[in-house]
Amino acid sequence: MVKLIxxxxxxxxxxxxxxxxxxxxxxxxxxxxxxxxxxLNAIYQRSCRNCHTLESTKAPLTGDVSAWQVRLEKGxxxxxxxxxxxxxxxxxxxxxxxxxxxxxxxxxxxxxxQPN
Numbered sequence: 510m511v512k513l514i515x516x517x518x519x520x521x522x523x524x525x526x527x528x529x530x531x532x533x534x535x536x537x538x539x540x541x542x543x544x545x546x547x548x549l550n551a552i553y554q555r556s557c558r559n560c561h562t563l564e565s566t567k568a569p570l571t572g573d574v575s576a577w578q579v580r581l582e583k584g585x586x587x588x589x590x591x592x593x594x595x596x597x598x599x600x601x602x603x604x605x606x607x608x609x610x611x612x613x614x615x616x617x618x619x620x621x622x623q624p625n
Contacts, residue, residue, distance in 0.1 A: 532564075539570035543558075552608060556604045556608070572620070572624040578621075
C-alpha cells in the first residue's frame with residue numbers, strides 16, 4: 510500500500526512539473542505583451558489587442574504558444590489568407606485596412622511567439 514501511494518505521489522509531482530502555464534498565466538501574459546517595434550505596436554494596439562487578449566473572443570491569445578502552434582502548422586499563406594479574408598469571428602484584414610502582408614506576418618509572428 511505504501512508503495513502504491515508513493516508511486517501515485519510521484520506521478521502527481523511529475524505531472525505538476527510538466528504542466529505548462531495556467532490559463533490565468535497565459536491570459537495575464539497576453540494582456541501585457543506588446544511588439545517592440547513602434548509601428549507594429551501601434552497596429553497591434555488598435556487592431557489586434559482587443560481580441561487577442563480576451564478569452565471570450567475565442568481568438569488565440571498573444572503568447573499562447575500551444576494555441577498558435579495548431580495555426581502555424583497550416584502555413585503562413587493560410588494564416589495570411591485568414592487575416593485578409595477574415596476567419597471565424599475575425600473580420601477581414603483584422604480591422605487594419607491599411608496593413609500589408611509583411612505587417613500581418615510580423616504581427617502573427619509576434620502573437621505566436623514564446624514570451625520572454
